Amino acid sequence: MNVAALKSTLKSAVGPAKPFDDNAFDNDSGSDPDFVTQMRPARERISPVVRSLPPSGIRRFFDLVAEMKGVVSLGVGEPDFVTPQHIRDMAMYSLEQGYTSYTSNYGILELREAISDYLEHFIGNVYDPRREILVTVGVSEAVDLALRAILEPGDEVIIPEPCYVSYKPCTVLAGGVPVVVSTTVQNGFQLTARDLEPHITERTKAILLCYPNNPTGATLSYENLEGIASIAAKHDLLVISDEIYGELTYSGRHVSIASFPDMQERTIVLNGFSKAHAMTGWRIGYAAGPSDIIAAMVKIHQYVALCAPITAQKAAREALLHGDHEKERMKNRYDERRRLIVRGLNEIGLACFEPKGAFYAFPSIAVTGMSSEEFAERLLQEEKVAVVPGNAFGQSGEGYVRCSYAASVDNILIALERMARFVERHRRI
Numbered sequence: 001m002n003v004a005a006l007k008s009t010l011k012s013a014v015g016p017a018k019p020f021d022d023n024a025f026d027n028d029s030g031s032d033p034d035f036v037t038q039m040r041p042a043r044e045r046i047s048p049v050v051r052s053l054p055p056s057g058i059r060r061f062f063d064l065v066a067e068m069k070g071v072v073s074l075g076v077g078e079p080d081f082v083t084p085q086h087i088r089d090m091a092m093y094s095l096e097q098g099y100t101s102y103t104s105n106y107g108i109l110e111l112r113e114a115i116s117d118y119l120e121h122f123i124g125n126v127y128d129p130r131r132e133i134l135v136t137v138g139v140s141e142a143v144d145l146a147l148r149a150i151l152e153p154g155d156e157v158i159i160p161e162p163c164y165v166s167y168k169p170c171t172v173l174a175g176g177v178p179v180v181v182s183t184t185v186q187n188g189f190q191l192t193a194r195d196l197e198p199h200i201t202e203r204t205k206a207i208l209l210c211y212p213n214n215p216t217g218a219t220l221s222y223e224n225l226e227g228i229a230s231i232a233a234k235h236d237l238l239v240i241s242d243e244i245y246g247e248l249t250y251s252g253r254h255v256s257i258a259s260f261p262d263m264q265e266r267t268i269v270l271n272g273f274s275k276a277h278a279m280t281g282w283r284i285g286y287a288a289g290p291s292d293i294i295a296a297m298v299k300i301h302q303y304v305a306l307c308a309p310i311t312a313q314k315a316a317r318e319a320l321l322h323g324d325h326e327k328e329r330m331k332n333r334y335d336e337r338r339r340l341i342v343r344g345l346n347e348i349g350l351a352c353f354e355p356k357g358a359f360y361a362f363p364s365i366a367v368t369g370m371s372s373e374e375f376a377e378r379l380l381q382e383e384k385v386a387v388v389p390g391n392a393f394g395q396s397g398e399g400y401v402r403c404s405y406a407a408s409v410d411n412i413l414i415a416l417e418r419m420a421r422f423v424e425r426h427r428r429i
């Protein structure tokens with residue numbers, strides 16, 4: 001068939017060209033004029049599972065902050081540093097070289113190799129870069145993939161609380177059931193084997209750990225890690241270990257639960273670049289774990305994300321290969337601010353447990369007798385300081401607020417001064 005004949009065949013198959021009409025779908029059936037009006041009620045348009053999820057307590061709060069001027073924010077869990085220059089340069093260079101394509105679903109091999117070397121050095125485990133490491137769109141995606149890869153409907157996931165805001169919703173979206181174990185200031189917000197074991201049932205599939213912790217800043221002692229590892233082995237549980245703050249520890253090195261005997265085969269380690277390398281906007285993280293689980297995670301990832309952005313992958317490799325100095329510099333700054341804020345909060349009467357990692361202080365607001373939401377909202381309205389109500393991290397966070405010290409020393413000092421005034425005015429005990 002020649003080109004003209006082909007064109008005419010195609011034309012008759014497609015019909016005459018029509019200008020695009022926004023209403024084209026409104027009454028396409030032609031025969032049923034009620035077609036348009038038979039719209040599902042708004043409630044039914046959204047899946048019941050999604051409807052059941054509460055909006056993130058943090059977001060709701062930041063919508064309020066966004067409308068105000070002159071606010072000093074200790075709210076966002078995000079470094080106040082920009083990504084180090086050499087990392088940005090590498091990203092720009094990769095673009096100049098024309099790296100703009102998709103990558104392997106697993107991520108570029110050179111990055112996976114760098115991650116493998118890093119993990120061997122950092123947590124002492126050897127991961128095969130070809131089968132045991134997956135590069136993801138932030139740790140956020142990795143949490144979701146890990147849960148979806150392992151859960152059957154009704155499977156239970158044990159989550160120590162207070163906890164990062166995505167864990168419970170992602171568990172529910174994956175068909176699982178979050179089982180909360182409260183941690184308290186009395187045990188340094190650490191999960192202990194003793195607290196954990198009574199929550200295990202026949203349906204328990206995994207424990208989701210986050211140490212160093214958001215929002216409390218707690219780390220797990222060696223004994224507690226050991227105790228949890230032995231419970232996981234005893235009950236044949238998987239562990240999802242979100243170690244995104246692993247580089248930000250201020251007294252002693254981070255220890256991963258995956259480094260305990262026989263734990264590598266039952267642990268999915270999640271980590272990323274957002275916090276330690278100040279790369280939140282690049283959206284890059286990774287999972288390292290047993291090859292069957294990583295393969296299952298890749299199955300989902302290839303359909304929903306395809307791959308992490310190539311520019312971010314190039315930048316992340318640079319961060320791992322040459323980013324130690326800058327990482328250390330930022331960590332030292334956080335440590336100075338940590339000491340400042342913890343001392344300041346305690347002095348103004350908000351008893352503050354000493355955070356050993358991450359960049360959050362989690363003071364008790366008991367002296368004011370307010371709920372955490374009331375405290376945060378009134379502090380914002382009256383003194384223009386933004387902190388996050390503790391109940392955004394689950395009921396176990398009630399009675400506390402999260403103050404991020406990923407903020408400048410000047411801002412921390414202003415915030416402390418304003419908070420001191422606020423507490424003075426509202427102190428009940």
Ligand code: PLP
Pocket residue numbers: 077137138139140141164210214242244272273274280283284285
């Ligand atoms: N996990 C924890 C504990 C976090 O605090 C955060 C961000 O605040 C994330 C995961 C999300 O990290 P990412 O930017 O890599 O998606």
